Amino acid sequence: SQTIHQWPATLVQPVGSPLSLECTVEGTSNPNLYWYRQAAGRGLQLLFYSVGIGQISSEVPQNLSASRPQDRQFILSSKKLLLSDSGFYLCAWSVTAVSTDTQYFGPGTRLTVL
């Protein structure tokens, strides 16, 4: 069965510091991968998605970036965090690149920027 991991689970970072969040999927090959952010107030916002190694699409311009160095690894990064980057970051995967496919979510990373 497929499993999705995210780490760290929680993170407290000062403004201006760098960020690296990691997501890995087990039990499947060539998954489509997604990064979402859930800010206070619950809304889920798609940040990036990837259909393959090195292929990243950005949905919302901001100071975050994503990379996919390996088939089942998806990384969310920032060079300098802003207060507004605080939130709950969720990684998800789907079998196909079709937007109507079911997405399965990881446990999330709670980021607090102080």
Added chain:
Amino acid sequence: AQKVTQAQTEISVVEKEDVTLDCVYETRDTTYYLFWYKQPPSGELVFLIRRNSFDEQNEISGRYSWNFQKSTSSFNFTITASQVVDSAVYFCALSVRGTALIFGKGTTLSVSS
């Protein structure tokens, strides 16, 4: 444009009560998919159901049931005999080919014993 509305921000019930979570969607596409996810306090979004626009048959899974009505653009979720473990935020979502998954703002369900 596509939109999902979950008008109920918070619902509180006592254990064993039945509860219905409403979801109304908007889209001009004839082919689309609807989803429900559960987000318990731990934070992970748990997939509950996926339904396509051509299948209006209601679905039942244990204490969970879903009522899909295209005539009213609704995809409501009912929990029968609620339990404390059902306490969570529930999200309805819409997917149309070529666009990102669109989530409603969620309904927080609190079940007390």
